Amino acid sequence: MPEYDARLVLHTGTVTAWDCECPGLCRGKASEEHVPGTRFAFPYRGVYVHSVGTKDHVADANQMVITNADEAYRVSHPVAGGDATLTLAVDAPTLLEVTPLEYRCSRERPALNRSLLRIDPRTQLLAAQLRQRLLRESIDRLEAETQVLHLIRHALGSNASHSSRPGSRNPEKMADQVKMLLSADPWRRWTLATIAEEVSVTPVYLTDAFRRVEGIPLYRYHLQLRLAFGLTVLPHCDDLMALAIDLGFHSHSHFSASFKKTFGHTPSEFKRSVADRSHQTVDHQNFDAKLLDSAGAYVSRSVCDACHSPSDVRDLQTSNAA
Incomplete structure (x- = not known):
């Protein structure tokens, strides 16, 4: 096993996340290391010592380890077993905006004035949920970005924006x-x-x-928008896997779980409920027609009567726009 294994689980223009494992073969302090951007590590297994200058910090599951950009540090494993962490990074402007003033090195430098911060049980829960959903690919990218920012802000004890530039937009x-x-x-x-x-x-x-x-959060609004579009396409769609991928879901199971959580029925159940009204009826007590009407308001006003694939809907939207 290599000395350090970092699995990239999320990378966008704003945030990056790794699931990291270290076997802990070096009991004494290893050679100095640097990272190009400030990172937040949430240990979830094992313990190690994070040393910056002459200060040693014990890193366990009750702490968030902060590795500042271009700041020399060394790692050691006095206790056998190695460690594993969920490690997060955000771009420099965003880091400055989410970091409370009392934790900043300076107004200009995207770094913190400490290397360790005690976290509460809620932070531990948020980190564990985020890691599991990233590994299982059961979270959309937009939601994952939002949850990364929420986790870091919660760990830092502030959900306020600390931008030096006041918001000028209505x-x-x-x-x-x-x-x-x-x-x-x-x-x-x-x-x-x-x-x-x-x-x-x-x-x-x-x-x-x-x-x-x-x-509601932006990611949830966007999710409802996509699922509402699915309501329109589903009755005419023969390939649910292709529809799921086109709607931005990782898999058919991801799409089905999100659909059922939102509407109370799986895509297949909804498709059957509207397939043949001469033989099937909708249970109006369980299937809220008002919910469907409001969701349908988000989608295109024109829907193909014989649509068999998402591309057909896109083509129709293009022609209608023209």
């Missing part, structure tokens, strides 16, 4: 612009960075302001 107008952007291209694999760039705000301001205006 949040309601920004939210409307985001909604039009998402609806215009529901098939696109959006990231926080691309949406924020389109509406000229930072990813942190985007997530905060959108939730204040709409009452």
Whole structure:
């Protein structure tokens, strides 16, 4: 086994996540190491010592280890067994925005003035849930980005934005612009960075302001939008796997689980419920028609009567737009 194994589980323009394992073969302090950007490590197995200068910090599951950009550090494993961590990084502007002033090295440098921070049980739970969902590929990229930022901000003890640049956008107008952007291209694999760039705000301001205006997180709004489109396409779709992939889900099971959690029925159950009204009836007590009507408002006004694939719907939307 190599001395250090880092499995990349998420990488976008805003955040990166690794699932890291170290066998702990070096009991004494290893050679100095550096990282190009500040990283947050959440140990979930084993223990090690993270040394910066003359200070030694015991890193276990009750701590968040902070490795600052271009800051020399050394690692040792006095206890056998090695360690494993969920390690996160965010781009420099976002790091400055989510870091409370009391934890900053300076206003300009994207680094913290400490190497260790005690975390609470809620933080441990958030980290464990995020890691498992990333490994199982049961989380969308937009949601994963949001959860990474939430985890770091929760660990730092503040959900406020600490940007030196005050928000100049009207949040309601920004939210409307985001909604039009998402609806215009529901098939696109959006990231926080691309949406924020389109509406000229930072990813942190985007997530905060959108939730204040709409009452739900941006990733959840986007998920409902995609699932609502699925409601329209499903009755005419023969390939649920292809539809799931086109809608941005990792797999058919991911799509089915999200669909059932939202509407109370699996895609197959919904498809059967509308297949032949002369032989089947919808259980209106279990299947809320009002929910379907409101969800359907998000999708295209025109739907192909004989659609057998998502591409047919896209072609129809293009022709209608023309």
